[in-house]
Amino acid sequence: MSVLASRSLIRLELARTLRNRKFLFFSVLYPSLLFLIVAGQSGAGAQVDGSGLTVPTYMMVSMASFGALTAVLVGNSERIAKERENGWVRQLRLTSLPGHGYVLGKTASAAVVSLPSVVVVFAVAAAVEHVRLAAWQWLALTGVIWAGSLVFAALGVAIGYLATGDAVRPVTMLVYFGLSLLGGLWMPATTFPRWLRTVASWLPTHAYAALGQAIEQSRAPQAKDVVLLVVFFAVFTGGAAWLYRKDTLKA
Numbered sequence: 001m002s003v004l005a006s007r008s009l010i011r012l013e014l015a016r017t018l019r020n021r022k023f024l025f026f027s028v029l030y031p032s033l034l035f036l037i038v039a040g041q042s043g044a045g046a047q048v049d050g051s052g053l054t055v056p057t058y059m060m061v062s063m064a065s066f067g068a069l070t071a072v073l074v075g076n077s078e079r080i081a082k083e084r085e086n087g088w089v090r091q092l093r094l095t096s097l098p099g100h101g102y103v104l105g106k107t108a109s110a111a112v113v114s115l116p117s118v119v120v121v122f123a124v125a126a127a128v129e130h131v132r133l134a135a136w137q138w139l140a141l142t143g144v145i146w147a148g149s150l151v152f153a154a155l156g157v158a159i160g161y162l163a164t165g166d167a168v169r170p171v172t173m174l175v176y177f178g179l180s181l182l183g184g185l186w187m188p189a190t191t192f193p194r195w196l197r198t199v200a201s202w203l204p205t206h207a208y209a210a211l212g213q214a215i216e217q218s219r220a221p222q223a224k225d226v227v228l229l230v231v232f233f234a235v236f237t238g239g240a241a242w243l244y245r246k247d248t249l250k251a
Contacts, residue, residue, distance in 0.1 A: 031067030061212035067117030080160025154236035161243035
């Protein structure tokens with residue numbers, strides 16, 4: 001019963017999200033526009049220091065990761081906070097859906113929505129900036145960035161239960177912009193001062209983009225980046241489940 005309830009929740013979340021045109025614009029089109037602005041300012045063949053990648057190729061992964069982050073983090077946190085206020089979550093507790101099923105359902109549905117933002121950035125990069133990769137690299141990039149978005153989907157669930165309806169937007173924006181900027185999604189982390197590069201190397205957004213950049217460079221990802229994402233996913237998922245149970249006790 002709990003599996004069926006989780007599937008029903010995922011289908012419901014997908015339908016609700018796809019009807020939100022404003023959300024779809026910022027999660028799907030906005031990252032592509034940013035990519036065109038950043039990539040268009042670089043000269044033909046300009047490379048990012050220390051990466052061996054051209055600016056468009058490097059920023060393609062960064063903006064695809066940013067788009068997926070937008071879809072799963074912002075959407076999840078604000079939606080859950082509103083659901084807590086209007087009593088929807090209280091109604092879900094009357095069903096057979098367990099706490100972990102709720103968290104996983106929210107995480108999975110958000111990750112599905114992140115896929116279009118990744119594909120659109122890739123399409124724009126290939127069509128406008130003439131980014132060329134091998135077929136296996138395109139497939140691997142799509143899979144890695146899509147799967148990695150689960151980490152931030154879980155974070156969105158946790159924030160949705162941590163913050164109240166009035167506070168969730170500023171809290172989410174602080175986390176969202178902080179992780180994007182310090183993680184090197186808006187500009188290469190190689191341009192940061194040494195101390196800031198050290199901080200960035202331990203952030204999940206930096207590890208997230210690094211996986212994609214490793215694929216572009218035709219090399220295996222660093223073990224540190226993989227471990228960081230796994231640990232952050234466990235922490236965010238565990239925190240979200242704990243906050244869900246805590247909220248249940250208050251009801």
